[in-house]
Amino acid sequence: MGKDPGGQVGGLLSYLALKESLAEIQNFLQELARRGEVYVTGGAVRDILRGDRVGDLDLTVVDLSPREVAEEAARRLSWALVPLHEEFGVFRVARGSFSLDISGLRPGAMNIEDDLRLRDFSFNALAVPLSKALERSPSEWPLLDPCQGLRDLKAGLIRAISRQNLIDDPLRILRAYRFYALGFGEIEAETRRWLSAERARLSKVARERILYELMLILGRMAGEAFSLMAEDEVLFEIFPEFAEARGVPQPSFHHLDVLGHSLLALARAEEVLRAPGKFFGDPEPFAELLSDPERRIAVKLAALFHDLGKPRTFAVRDRITFYEHEKVGARIFLEMAERLRFKKDLAKRVAHLIRNHMRPFHLLAEKEKGRLTARAKRRLLRDVPEYPDLFVVAMADGLAARGPDKDPDEEEKLAEFFRELHEFYRETLRKVERKRLVTGRDLIEIFGLAPGPIFRKLLEAVEEAQVEGRVKTREEALEYIAGIIDTL
Numbered sequence: 001m002g003k004d005p006g007g008q009v010g011g012l013l014s015y016l017a018l019k020e021s022l023a024e025i026q027n028f029l030q031e032l033a034r035r036g037e038v039y040v041t042g043g044a045v046r047d048i049l050r051g052d053r054v055g056d057l058d059l060t061v062v063d064l065s066p067r068e069v070a071e072e073a074a075r076r077l078s079w080a081l082v083p084l085h086e087e088f089g090v091f092r093v094a095r096g097s098f099s100l101d102i103s104g105l106r107p108g109a110m111n112i113e114d115d116l117r118l119r120d121f122s123f124n125a126l127a128v129p130l131s132k133a134l135e136r137s138p139s140e141w142p143l144l145d146p147c148q149g150l151r152d153l154k155a156g157l158i159r160a161i162s163r164q165n166l167i168d169d170p171l172r173i174l175r176a177y178r179f180y181a182l183g184f185g186e187i188e189a190e191t192r193r194w195l196s197a198e199r200a201r202l203s204k205v206a207r208e209r210i211l212y213e214l215m216l217i218l219g220r221m222a223g224e225a226f227s228l229m230a231e232d233e234v235l236f237e238i239f240p241e242f243a244e245a246r247g248v249p250q251p252s253f254h255h256l257d258v259l260g261h262s263l264l265a266l267a268r269a270e271e272v273l274r275a276p277g278k279f280f281g282d283p284e285p286f287a288e289l290l291s292d293p294e295r296r297i298a299v300k301l302a303a304l305f306h307d308l309g310k311p312r313t314f315a316v317r318d319r320i321t322f323y324e325h326e327k328v329g330a331r332i333f334l335e336m337a338e339r340l341r342f343k344k345d346l347a348k349r350v351a352h353l354i355r356n357h358m359r360p361f362h363l364l365a366e367k368e369k370g371r372l373t374a375r376a377k378r379r380l381l382r383d384v385p386e387y388p389d390l391f392v393v394a395m396a397d398g399l400a401a402r403g404p405d406k407d408p409d410e411e412e413k414l415a416e417f418f419r420e421l422h423e424f425y426r427e428t429l430r431k432v433e434r435k436r437l438v439t440g441r442d443l444i445e446i447f448g449l450a451p452g453p454i455f456r457k458l459l460e461a462v463e464e465a466q467v468e469g470r471v472k473t474r475e476e477a478l479e480y481i482a483g484i485i486d487t488l
Contacts, residue, residue: 012133017053033131060295122149156185170201174213181225200250223267244311253406269303269396302353330355360394437477
């Protein structure tokens, strides 16, 4: 388990990730503890025992009205009251990123221990009386632990309390892999058998709830978690399109089938994201990517699904081919993302990376033959402005291929090409973008053109000519445009 944060050994309040209203919440909790049978339960107990601060506090009230307690908390603390599951007596009182979740006993429970036995995993079935939690340090808490959750927490074991509890809420199947991704340990063998056996029940779970769990997994050790989900067949319940990738062979520069390669590419993408400088030399171009959680998740998804189109484009002529698999894969991903209700911006970002994931390799091949032009580099940068993201996907793709005919120097060549492209952007393209020789207003006032698609074509043509050094002044740019217009 973890260590006490900051070396603190105080009671419950020392572990709340809350900077304001501490005195008010302390008074409220102390009075509440004196009024009735109230417990700190679930994730808050688990995380505090691991030495973590908590941003939400779960309270279970046994002999008080959850609604009345929540309404009082909202009134006294001046926080927002949000009914989560009003029919089950579950309410949230929140301010900023901190929340108090207040609930009664779960349906069918006669006491707190019954309630704990109805939860998902053993280390979430822990409780401590609120009064004792406030007075004592966690090491001295008199825990209620009917499912031996503390033992499993210390051992790093993710163990479902019962198969029936998974059936009662099948989303708990995904939560097991989320806790695995979060580093809570290994999933216990019998629990894995239950997860696999009950996986079909995920089809009955609201897509928004599934997506929420997927995003939490993708925010951490997704490569290992998704591989485990594939072993247990759970992955294919969520992404049935991915099942087509099993057993699809690849050319000899690969050592795995399409599914195995895709899962390994996700793991490799996470390695690159952890230390891009190790693979590309200079980490600076990746700073914006690393600071943006949604971009990181998009890169992981693109690495995982970059070859989604291969099963449907597989062909054997003189060799195995997957013509235009990147376009097919992007289309399949968008359909899949719509079904799972991904945010549209995220879905488009991922599809864009999938659609373009082969371009770094194509341009690298042109560079090797001495045929790479400034125009080709500029077009890649124009089409994929967030090109560091694309190169992480490409690097992960390369690292996940280890067949006998693989170029052993491919990753170093890819990194060298990235450095060249980044320098081209900084020293050439960015300067051209800042020094626009012609504008849309010029096209209207000088050439008498009406705004339309032709504007983009003409302005991009001038920009390409600038990059290639064929146009350097405004006069040359106007002359260049006039020549293009004459040919239309």
